[in-house]
Structures are given as C-alpha cells and as structure tokens.
Amino acid sequence: MLKNIQEWILLLAIFGLTAYLGNWIGYGMLSVDGLLGIFVLILISLAGLILQKLIPVNIPSVGYIGILGILVSTPWFPGSEYVVEWTSNIQLLALATPILAYAGISIGRNWADFVQLGWRSFVVAACVFLGTFIGSALIAEIILRMQGII
Amino acid sequence: MELVKDWRLHALVLLIVLLTEWVGTYEIGVGPGVILFLPMFYAIIIGLILYFTPLVKKASAKNAEPFIVLGVTLLIAKIGVIIGPDIGTIIEAGPALVLQELGNLATVFIALPVAVLLGFKRESIGMTHSIAREPNVGLIIDKYSFNSPEGRGVMAIYIFGTVFGAVFFGLLSGLLATITPLNVLSFAMASGVGSGSMMTAASGSLIAAFPDLENQIAAYAGASNLLSLSTGMYLSIFVGLPLTEKLYRLMQRRRGDDAAQTKGE
Incomplete structure (x- = not known):
C-alpha cells in the first residue's frame, strides 16, 4: 500500500507537471496559483485512489474522486474558496491533452487488431x-x- | 518504479503537449456547423505515429497505460471542483442525467439492424448491445466466453472505440451541437456515455465551441460519465443485452421466413 501511494504520487506529479506546462503554453497561464491548483487536484486524486483500496466495495476510484472534488469545493467546506480559486487556473483542456498524448502512444499496440x-x-x-x-x-x-x- | 523511470516516454509526451498546445485550436466551417481541431486530437495522432518510430519502445507503450488512468483521475478531480460550487445545478438536472442513460439503448435499435444487414450473425449481439467499454466487454466475455461470436463482436467495437473513439466523438460532438437544433447542454450530457477519454474529447469540443458555457458543459459531461460508469453495466445486464437478444431473434426469424418463402417460389 505504501509503495502504491509512493508510486501514485510520483506518477501524478509527472503528469501534473506536463499538464501545468501545457496550460502555460496553450492558455498563457503561468502562476503559483496554478501550481497550487495542480497540487490540490493531485491530493484529491490520491485520496480517491487510497479510498478505493481501503473500502471493500466495488466502486471505481473515479467515483470517489468525483465526489471528493465536489465536496471540497462546495461553499460550506472550510477553505473551499482557495480550492476553487487555485484550480480555476488550470484549464480542463490542458489536462486532456496529455491524457490523449499517452493514449495515442498506447493505442499503437492495438493498431494491428484495428486494421484487421x-x-x-x-x-x-x-x-x-x-x-x-x-x-x-x-x-x-x-x-x-x-x-x-x- | 519502472514507470517513473521511463523518462523517454515522459519527455516525448511533454514535447507533444507543448507542440500541440502551441499550435492551438483550429475550426473548419461545415455549412452552419463547425468541426473543431483541438490540441488533444493532434496529440493522440502524433502519439500514434510515434509508436511506429524507434523513438517509442514497445515497453513504453505499455507504460503509457497507467498514465491514461491517472490523467483521467486528475480530470475527474477538476470536474469535481467545477461542479462543487454549483452543486445545485447538477441536482436540478438530476432527472435528465439519470434518464439520458437510457439513451444507451438507442444504439440497439439503430446499430443491430445495420449489423444484421451487413451479414453479422451472433457477433452483432456483442457488437450492438452497448457502447462496449470495459464493463460491457467483461459482461459479454463472462456470459458467452472470449472466443464466442458474441465475444469477437464486442471486442471489435471495443478496439474501434479504444483507437478511434476519442477522435470520433470529439469531431462529431462539436459538429452536431452546431448543426442540429438540440441544445449544447443535451450534448454535454451525451458526452459522458463512453470512456474517460471519449468524454474528454466530446466535451472538450463542446467547450471550445461554446466557451461561455464551459462550467456547465464540464459539470454535465462529468456527472453523466460518472453515472455511466456506475450504472452502465447494470443497464446492460438487465435491459441492453436481453433486448438485443430478443430483437436479434426476431430479425433472424423474419429473415428465416423470407428465405423459406424465396425457396418455395
């Protein structure tokens, strides 16, 4: 479990950094707030991934992550205004581009099946x-x- | 830790991202509508091309998979914090969000006749009972086995969706939202029907076409995707698959009658 968490943190950090730089080039948003925004998103994802392992119910981790994200940004959650402010510096589309870049490289493996x-x-x-x-x-x-x- | 150390993969992805984000979005007018070309589409195509160059080792292509999963978790987290401040709008749209899941069944009526006409036999059941994402593939393989005609059918659609789904939905959603009389928010909900990357591409196009509605589009698409993930398989088990089986038998009987008649004449 601890090894898992360590690996998740590193992988999310690599992905987050790429998205952050894409966010800068594509949308001209380079700020400390943006970095904090990525950091918050990584924390939410991490918490969801851990919850999925801890809770013995068959719900995919994105289920927990979506709910956690909603929870920490609702007005009655303490500090939610920071969560909303920081993460608003990260464009949704800037997160999408690296996902599809990794996806492009990985789907090459299915290409032979695809053309058949x-x-x-x-x-x-x-x-x-x-x-x-x-x-x-x-x-x-x-x-x-x-x-x-x- | 092998995943982390694959620095060549991460460097390539970073270069792809910087290049495609720098190029930016282009749109092509098609009559009254637009097709949007977003950085993420160039990224998937460049990634695919790179796979066939020596730059990408076969192991790297496998290492890329967990990053798709983790990237989607960040995306869902972002959608969560978009929904949070306006949680009321999602609750208000709850009935539409839940009921549009039934739209998944429309594919049975549209795609099954096409599959049968094209000469597919029981493959067509696997192909058209659902949108063929991981849970549906699991269901079909569990029920009919991997090497059954149904199993081959569901795998065909699954592979097509994996390779081409994001681009297909991305190009189509922007176009449909601009040429059909349906509201962009309806398409936002429909964007959630498939995988995370399909949702990303479809809603991304909608956002690029209607930037003022970004938050609402992302919220509807994300909520719909979460709902599809959690209910999609049960809809398949209890409604989609039985319906497809029934419709298939009906069509076979009809064709059988036709064939018998032709023989008799």
Missing part, C-alpha cells in the same frame, strides 16, 4: 457510437426542456 477489423465492423461501430450519443442527447433534451432548464 474490416470496413463492416467500422460501419457498425460508427452506428453504435452515433446511436448512443444521439439517443442520450435526445432524452436529455426532452427532460431538460420539460424542466425548463434549457
């Missing part, structure tokens, strides 16, 4: 993704309209 699928599979896959996406959007649209949110 053939065009018929591609057509079905496109229908699956499009169907789910539009199906969800349609239902959301109907309910949001009924509620008068949009």
Whole structure:
C-alpha cells in the first residue's frame, strides 16, 4: 500500500507537471496559483485512489474522486474558496491533452487488431457510437426542456 | 518504479503537449456547423505515429497505460471542483442525467439492424448491445466466453472505440451541437456515455465551441460519465443485452421466413 501511494504520487506529479506546462503554453497561464491548483487536484486524486483500496466495495476510484472534488469545493467546506480559486487556473483542456498524448502512444499496440477489423465492423461501430450519443442527447433534451432548464 | 523511470516516454509526451498546445485550436466551417481541431486530437495522432518510430519502445507503450488512468483521475478531480460550487445545478438536472442513460439503448435499435444487414450473425449481439467499454466487454466475455461470436463482436467495437473513439466523438460532438437544433447542454450530457477519454474529447469540443458555457458543459459531461460508469453495466445486464437478444431473434426469424418463402417460389 505504501509503495502504491509512493508510486501514485510520483506518477501524478509527472503528469501534473506536463499538464501545468501545457496550460502555460496553450492558455498563457503561468502562476503559483496554478501550481497550487495542480497540487490540490493531485491530493484529491490520491485520496480517491487510497479510498478505493481501503473500502471493500466495488466502486471505481473515479467515483470517489468525483465526489471528493465536489465536496471540497462546495461553499460550506472550510477553505473551499482557495480550492476553487487555485484550480480555476488550470484549464480542463490542458489536462486532456496529455491524457490523449499517452493514449495515442498506447493505442499503437492495438493498431494491428484495428486494421484487421474490416470496413463492416467500422460501419457498425460508427452506428453504435452515433446511436448512443444521439439517443442520450435526445432524452436529455426532452427532460431538460420539460424542466425548463434549457 | 519502472514507470517513473521511463523518462523517454515522459519527455516525448511533454514535447507533444507543448507542440500541440502551441499550435492551438483550429475550426473548419461545415455549412452552419463547425468541426473543431483541438490540441488533444493532434496529440493522440502524433502519439500514434510515434509508436511506429524507434523513438517509442514497445515497453513504453505499455507504460503509457497507467498514465491514461491517472490523467483521467486528475480530470475527474477538476470536474469535481467545477461542479462543487454549483452543486445545485447538477441536482436540478438530476432527472435528465439519470434518464439520458437510457439513451444507451438507442444504439440497439439503430446499430443491430445495420449489423444484421451487413451479414453479422451472433457477433452483432456483442457488437450492438452497448457502447462496449470495459464493463460491457467483461459482461459479454463472462456470459458467452472470449472466443464466442458474441465475444469477437464486442471486442471489435471495443478496439474501434479504444483507437478511434476519442477522435470520433470529439469531431462529431462539436459538429452536431452546431448543426442540429438540440441544445449544447443535451450534448454535454451525451458526452459522458463512453470512456474517460471519449468524454474528454466530446466535451472538450463542446467547450471550445461554446466557451461561455464551459462550467456547465464540464459539470454535465462529468456527472453523466460518472453515472455511466456506475450504472452502465447494470443497464446492460438487465435491459441492453436481453433486448438485443430478443430483437436479434426476431430479425433472424423474419429473415428465416423470407428465405423459406424465396425457396418455395
């Protein structure tokens, strides 16, 4: 467990630094607040990863992390204004770019399987993704309209 | 600790990130809509190309995987702190968030007939019962085994999604949100249907197209993704898969009748 935590901290720090530098180049945001923002996000992720190991229920760690993130930034949590202020210096898209850079390198391993699928599979896959996406959007649209949110 | 020491991998990713962020976002008008090209799309493509160069060792490609997982945890943490201050808006949108999960079932009605028409047999059940992320793959393999037609089917969609899903959703979401009459917030919820990187790409495009709504888009997409992760498999077990099986048998019977009739004539 301790070894796990040590490794998580190092990996999250490497990822966080890359995202922080991307945040600077892409969005011109270079500040101590931004560094603190990354630090807070790493702490939240770490806490969620640890909780997932400690609690013997089959919930993915992102479940805990999402809830922790919400909790520490709600107005009634002490110090939440700092959490919100610091993390607002890190753009969501700046976190996304390194994820997909690592993903690009890693999906190379699936490439041989991918090209073997053939065009018929591609057509079905496109229908699956499009169907789910539009199906969800349609239902959301109907309910949001009924509620008068949009 | 091997992961940490793979400095070449991290240096490459850093270079990709700096380069792509420096290039920035471009948009192409398509009639009334736009297709957005975001740094993250260049990043996934450059990463894929680099895999085939000597710069990336095969071990590095494997080492990259835990970083995707950890990167997504940071992204979810960020979405959490976006939601927190406006937790009220998410609670208010709760009914829509929960019910849009059923949209996953729409794929059965759209994709299954296409798969059957294209000549897939029982593969089509694995292919179209869900969006084929890890929990669904697990379910199919558990129920039919890895080497069954259903197993091959779900793996085909899984591989397609892994390789192409983020780019597919990213390019499509911005375009659909700008050309269809549906509200961008509805598409924000729909962005959560798949994996973390699909959600990232789809909602990223929406944010780039509607920057004023950034917080609400991120909140809806993130909440929807968390919900899909936690409920997706159960929806598959209790509704998606039985429905697909039933519809498949119905279509087979119909085709069987057709075939018999043709023979009789």
